[in-house]
Amino acid sequence: MVSKKRLHFQDQSLSGTISVPGDKSISHRAVMFASLAEGKATITNFLAGEDCLSTIAAFQKMGVTIERFDDTVVVESNGIQSLQEPSEPIDLGNSGTTARLLMGILAGLPYHFSLYGDASLSKRPMDRIIVPLHQMGAKIDGRDNGRLLPISIRGGQLQPINYHPPVKSAQVKSGVLLAGLLAKGSTSVTETTKTRDHTENMLQAFGARLQTNDNQVTIEGEQSLKACDIEVPGDISSAAFFLVAAAITPNSSVTIQDVGLNPTRTGIVEVLQQMKVDIQVNHQRTVGGEPIGDITVNASSIQGTTIDGDIIPRIIDEIPIIALLATQAKGETVIKDAEELRYKETDRIESVVNTLQQFGAHIEGTHDGMIIKGESQLHGCDVHSYGDHRIGMMIAIASLLVEDEVILRDQDCIAVSYPQFFDDLQKLLS
Numbered sequence: 001m002v003s004k005k006r007l008h009f010q011d012q013s014l015s016g017t018i019s020v021p022g023d024k025s026i027s028h029r030a031v032m033f034a035s036l037a038e039g040k041a042t043i044t045n046f047l048a049g050e051d052c053l054s055t056i057a058a059f060q061k062m063g064v065t066i067e068r069f070d071d072t073v074v075v076e077s078n079g080i081q082s083l084q085e086p087s088e089p090i091d092l093g094n095s096g097t098t099a100r101l102l103m104g105i106l107a108g109l110p111y112h113f114s115l116y117g118d119a120s121l122s123k124r125p126m127d128r129i130i131v132p133l134h135q136m137g138a139k140i141d142g143r144d145n146g147r148l149l150p151i152s153i154r155g156g157q158l159q160p161i162n163y164h165p166p167v168k169s170a171q172v173k174s175g176v177l178l179a180g181l182l183a184k185g186s187t188s189v190t191e192t193t194k195t196r197d198h199t200e201n202m203l204q205a206f207g208a209r210l211q212t213n214d215n216q217v218t219i220e221g222e223q224s225l226k227a228c229d230i231e232v233p234g235d236i237s238s239a240a241f242f243l244v245a246a247a248i249t250p251n252s253s254v255t256i257q258d259v260g261l262n263p264t265r266t267g268i269v270e271v272l273q274q275m276k277v278d279i280q281v282n283h284q285r286t287v288g289g290e291p292i293g294d295i296t297v298n299a300s301s302i303q304g305t306t307i308d309g310d311i312i313p314r315i316i317d318e319i320p321i322i323a324l325l326a327t328q329a330k331g332e333t334v335i336k337d338a339e340e341l342r343y344k345e346t347d348r349i350e351s352v353v354n355t356l357q358q359f360g361a362h363i364e365g366t367h368d369g370m371i372i373k374g375e376s377q378l379h380g381c382d383v384h385s386y387g388d389h390r391i392g393m394m395i396a397i398a399s400l401l402v403e404d405e406v407i408l409r410d411q412d413c414i415a416v417s418y419p420q421f422f423d424d425l426q427k428l429l430s
C-alpha cells in the first residue's frame with residue numbers, strides 16, 4: 001500500500017533554528033573510503049537515510065565490519081585487499097551514488113559481483129560509468145546492452161585512462177577516480193565544468209596522493225588508504241527545503257546551523273541572492289576539511305531570474321525546490337542547461353512540472369529545463385511524490401502556501417535522504 005499524508009498548514013509561519021542531517025554525498029564516501037582503508041574510522045553526523053544504508057550494507061556483504069549507533073558509524077577494515085567476494089547479489093536500493101561509485105571500486109577487485117536496484121534505479125543510465133570502466137579494461141555487462149541494472153562485474157587488473165566525461169557528473173568522476181586508485185599508473189578525469197569535489201577532498205584525508213589542477217584530477221594507482229575520522233557537515237541540499245520555505249512563507253525566519261558550504265555545493269545560496277531573498281551566512285568555519293556555517297533566511301519579496309550554465313551542477317539537487325520558489329517570484333524564471341534532471345530518481349523536469357501544475361502554478365517544461373511565471377496562488381491538490389524524495393519534500397513545502405488541504409501520496413520515499421524531515425518541519429511550525 002502506498003503511504004498517504006494529509007497536509008494542512010493554514011497561514012502558519014516558520015521560525016527557529018534547526019540542524020539538518022549529515023550530507024548524503026559525504027556520508028556515502030566516508031563509508032566507502034573507510035571500507036577501503038586500513039584501520040578504524042569513526043564517522044559522526046552520518047546521514048542514516050536509506051541511500052547511505054545501502055552503501056553500508058554493500059560493504060558489510062564484502063566482509064567489512066561496520067557498526068552504526070544512530071548517526072555515528074564505526075568502520076573497521078584491513079584495507080582494499082581484505083574485501084571479499086560477496087556470496088549474494090548487492091542491493092543498491094534507490095541510490096545512484098552507491099551504484100556509480102561502487103562500480104568503480106568493484107571493477108578493480110578480482111571477484112564476481114552482481115548488482116541490482118529498485119524500479120527507479122533500474123531505469124537510470126549506468127553506461128555513463130560503464131563506458132570509461134570498459135576503457136580501463138573492466139568486464140561489466142547488464143540489461144539493455146549493458147546500459148541498465150541488473151549488472152554483473154568480473155573485476156580484475158585495470159589500466160589507467162585520461163577521461164573527459166561527456167556528462168557533468170560527480171558520480172562519474174568519482175567512479176573513475178576510484179577505479180584509478182586500483183589501476184596500474186595514473187588516472188585523470190578532466191571535466192568541462194567542475195562538479196562536487198568531496199571525493200578528491202576526502203581521498204586526500206585518507207592519505208591518497210592526488211593532484212587537482214583547474215578541472216582536472218589525477219590519482220596515482222595502487223595506493224593504500226589509511227583510516228581517519230570524518231565529521232559530516234549538514235546537507236545543504238536538505239537545508240534548501242527550509243531555506244525556500246522561510247523565503248516564501250509570510251512572517252518566517254529560519255536558521256539552519258552547521259550546514260556544509262563547500263563551494264561546489266553552494267549554488268543555492270547564490271540563486272537565493274540572485275532572486276533577492278533575504279539570506280545571511282554566518283559563523284563560517286572549517287570542520288573536518290569542509291567549510292560549514294549557519295544560514296538564516298527571512299520571508300522575502302522574490303524576483304524571477306535566469307539560471308543556466310556552470311551553476312547547474314552546483315544546484316542540480318536543489319532545482320525542484322528552486323522551481324517552487326520561482327512560482328512565488330515576480331516575473332519569469334527560466335532554468336536552462338539542466339537536461340541532467342531527466343536522469344535523476346525521476347525525470348525531474350517532468351515530475352516537477354506536472355506536480356506544480358497540479359498546485360495551479362504556471363510552469364512549462366522545456367527540453368533542458370523549465371519556465372515558471374510568478375507569482376501564483378497555489379491551491380490544494382492530491383499529488384504523488386512519484387517515489388522521488390526531493391519531489392515529496394517539494395510538495396510538503398508547497399503545502400505551506402495552500403489554504404485548503406494537500407494530499408501527498410508515497411511520502412515514505414523522503415527517508416532516502418531526510419528521514420526526520422516532517423519532525424524538523426514541525427519544530428519550525430510550533
Ligand code: S3P
Pocket residue numbers: 024025026097168169170171172174195196316317340
Ligand atoms: C552526487 C552527485 C550528483 C547528485 C547526487 C549525488 C554525488 O549526481 O545529483 O544526488 O554524491 O556524487 P551526478 O553526479 O550524477 O550529477
